[in-house]
Amino acid sequence: MSQIPLQLENIRKTFQDGDKEVDIIKSLSFEAKKGELVAVVGPSGSGKSTFLSIAGALLSPDGGRVIVNGADIAQFSEKERADVRLRAIGFIFQSANLVPFLKVKDQLKMVKELATKWGREAKEEAQQLLQSVGLEHRMNHYPHQLSGGERQRVAIARAFMNDPDIILADEPTASLDGKRSKEIVELLANEAKDKNKAAIIVTHDEAVLPFCDRIYMMDNGRLILKEEMI
Amino acid sequence: MLTHSIKEICFFKLRYILIGFILFFVAALVFIINGLANGLAAENISSLKNMNAEAFYIAKDANNRIEQSRFSISDVEKISKDDRVEPLGLQMLSLKKSGSNQKVDVTIMAVHPKGFLMPEVTEGKSIATSKEPQLVVNNSIKDDGVKIGDELYEENSETTFTVVGFTEKETYSHTPVAFISLKSWEDMLGSQVKPYYNALVLKNDNQVVKSDVKGSLGSGVWVSTDDVIKGMPSHQAEQTSLNMMLIFLIIIAVFVLGAFFYIMTIQKMNQFGVLKAIGAKNGYLIGTTMLQVFFISVVSISVAVGFTKLMQMLLPSSMPFIFNGVLILTYAGILMVVSMLGALLSTVNIIKVDPLQAIGRVE
Ligand SMILES: Nc1ncnc2c1ncn2[C@@H]1O[C@H](COP(=O)(O)OP(=O)(O)OP(=O)(O)O)[C@@H](O)[C@H]1O
Ligand SMILES: [Mg+2]
Numbered sequence: 169m170s171q172i173p174l175q176l177e178n179i180r181k182t183f184q185d186g187d188k189e190v191d192i193i194k195s196l197s198f199e200a201k202k203g204e205l206v207a208v209v210g211p212s213g214s215g216k217s218t219f220l221s222i223a224g225a226l227l228s229p230d231g232g233r234v235i236v237n238g239a240d241i242a243q244f245s246e247k248e249r250a251d252v253r254l255r256a257i258g259f260i261f262q263s264a265n266l267v268p269f270l271k272v273k274d275q276l277k278m279v280k281e282l283a284t285k286w287g288r289e290a291k292e293e294a295q296q297l298l299q300s301v302g303l304e305h306r307m308n309h310y311p312h313q314l315s316g317g318e319r320q321r322v323a324i325a326r327a328f329m330n331d332p333d334i335i336l337a338d339e340p341t342a343s344l345d346g347k348r349s350k351e352i353v354e355l356l357a358n359e360a361k362d363k364n365k366a367a368i369i370v371t372h373d374e375a376v377l378p379f380c381d382r383i384y385m386m387d388n389g390r391l392i393l394k395e396e397m398i
Numbered sequence: 399m400l401t402h403s404i405k406e407i408c409f410f411k412l413r414y415i416l417i418g419f420i421l422f423f424v425a426a427l428v429f430i431i432n433g434l435a436n437g438l439a440a441e442n443i444s445s446l447k448n449m450n451a452e453a454f455y456i457a458k459d460a461n462n463r464i465e466q467s468r469f470s471i472s473d474v475e476k477i478s479k480d481d482r483v484e485p486l487g488l489q490m491l492s493l494k495k496s497g498s499n500q501k502v503d504v505t506i507m508a509v510h511p512k513g514f515l516m517p518e519v520t521e522g523k524s525i526a527t528s529k530e531p532q533l534v535v536n537n538s539i540k541d542d543g544v545k546i547g548d549e550l551y552e553e554n555s556e557t558t559f560t561v562v563g564f565t566e567k568e569t570y571s572h573t574p575v576a577f578i579s580l581k582s583w584e585d586m587l588g589s590q591v592k593p594y595y596n597a598l599v600l601k602n603d604n605q606v607v608k609s610d611v612k613g614s615l616g617s618g619v620w621v622s623t624d625d626v627i628k629g630m631p632s633h634q635a636e637q638t639s640l641n642m643m644l645i646f647l648i649i650i651a652v653f654v655l656g657a658f659f660y661i662m663t664i665q666k667m668n669q670f671g672v673l674k675a676i677g678a679k680n681g682y683l684i685g686t687t688m689l690q691v692f693f694i695s696v697v698s699i700s701v702a703v704g705f706t707k708l709m710q711m712l713l714p715s716s717m718p719f720i721f722n723g724v725l726i727l728t729y730a731g732i733l734m735v736v737s738m739l740g741a742l743l744s745t746v747n748i749i750k751v752d753p754l755q756a757i758g759r760v761e
Binding site: 217220221224226227247250251253254255257258259261265267268269270274278279282283310326330338 | 402405406408409410669672673674675676677678679682753754756757
């Protein structure tokens with residue numbers, strides 16, 4: 169399979185603001201490579217979350233192509249997009265996005281069951297994932313029994329569970345302090361490299377940028393490459 | 399989907415137990431009212447219901463009511479002898495237990511002791527054709543302390559009846575029915591008024607017999623047993639008001655449960671948003687919600703059925719309460735549908751949740 173699971177071409181997204189239309193995203197093009205963690209920064213309201221929603225099949229663009237694993241999903245129906253999200257994309261949101269009544273291991277089990285079947289193999293996978301995020305001893309805890317950082321680790325493990333090629337995270341460290349934030353992003357970067365995923369993280373936090381391979385700036389509806397670390 | 403719904407119920411026990419309780423109380427109330435309606439109906443009309451009768455010949459102006467119909471004995475005797483049709487005398491009376499001042503209300507039914515209107519005697523013996531006034535009475539009179547061999551005194555005619563036997567499931571207008579012979583009936587009336595019968599009863603539908611009776615006794619009409627039952631004003635009033643209560647209860651249940659499920663899904667909007675964002679489809683989310691409601695309903699309604707059964711066993715036998723399995727199951731089914739419908743209404747919210755809300759939002 170290609171090394172570029174996600175490709176955005178000439179994306180345009182317009183929102184109605186009062187009675188005038190505002191182009192939040194204009195002719196944006198972008199590519200995400202496997203094994204790479206990309207950061208997207210930019211001022212509040214510049215359209216970072218909007219970009220991530222389009223890349224993550226949550227929102228349809230008003231123009232352009234969104235190519236996920238070779239298929240243009242720009243015009244997919246909601247149901248088809250749900251399937252793309254389930255199988256090709258792993259999400260990590262700001263905070264508390266775990267299901268409150270499921271134990272840590274069942275959080276992973278649920279996404280697996282949504283996609284395929286839960287079996288012995290899947291069970292081992294889940295165990296390995298939880299081990300790699302350092303939570304094997306928290307398998308039987310409920311989300312409310314975990315710290316904020318631990319919860320985000322579970323979210324990371326869950327995002328990887330269906331073995332998607334793309335990992336998207338919108339300010340995953342927003343509710344964590346500096347030290348925890350760095351740990352989480354470092355973990356994300358390592359996992360993306362280890363498992364050869366294309367990962368994109370939207371962030372406000374300058375301190376986490378050193379863990380990223382490329383940094384893009386959202387500016388006037390476009391993504392501009394700011395820095396590339398080799 | 400299944401384990402998911404069960405885990406949620408186990409985790410949010412209190413919430414689901416609360417809904418379960420509401421449903422249980424509504425269901426139990428529906429079942430108990432239904433049992434009461436059945437019990438009252440039985441007390442009121444069981445004698446007519448259990449009678450071996452197809453139709454009653456009743457005076458034209460009697461509004462289908464046996465008590466208001468009269469045919470003089472001399473007229474009735476003009477009808478050619480036929481064992482498919484029998485006269486019936488009916489009167490509500492207060493009888494005094496001899497040796498005490500206690501009065502018991504009964505409905506006297508005068509029948510041929512060997513005819514088809516005479517019910518089976520379950521205890522003691524049947525009434526004799528002639529001889530002293532005797533009666534066989536419904537066993538519910540035992541609650542008033544009446545035993546076989548007791549004497550019951552009728553004041554107006556100064557007749558003393560001896561209780562010779564008991565029968566069962568013979569009540570009329572909320573009083574036990576006391577069966578006496580036609581001879582005792584004539585003797586009882588004879589002293590005051592011109593003796594009469596209230597109706598002629600036909601055993602099986604038979605046009606020849608019907609027109610025969612009509613020919614010799616022109617002043618009446620044939621009324622089916624069902625219409626006679628419907629014509630009893632107290633029966634209609636009781637059943638209508640109780641059934642009204644049932645219908646209102648069920649309507650209330652729709653709204654209360656609907657509101658409850660609505661609030662519950664509203665509370666879970668965020669969670670639905672996240673689940674949709676990570677790829678769960680509407681079908682899955684609606685499925686889990688409906689499964690939960692299904693579980694809760696099955697458990698609560700079953701417990702309510704059990705509770706009603708228990709009620710029936712604990713209530714004193716004088717309480718008019720009949721557990722009719724078929725009817726209870728029908729109402730259980732209706733309540734099941736009602737709660738599923740209430741839940742279905744709130745699933746509109748699930749469909750409306752936009753998975754986009756999961757992203758770009760800090761709580
Ligand atoms: N559904 C919508 N309807 C109208 N306007 C919208 C909608 N969604 C987003 N916008 C607008 O688009 C702009 C970009 O929003 P977006 O959430 O992408 O910003 P952001 O870069 O993620 O900001 P932040 O850093 O604060 O999270 C904002 O001005 C917002 O008001
Ligand atoms: Mg944002």
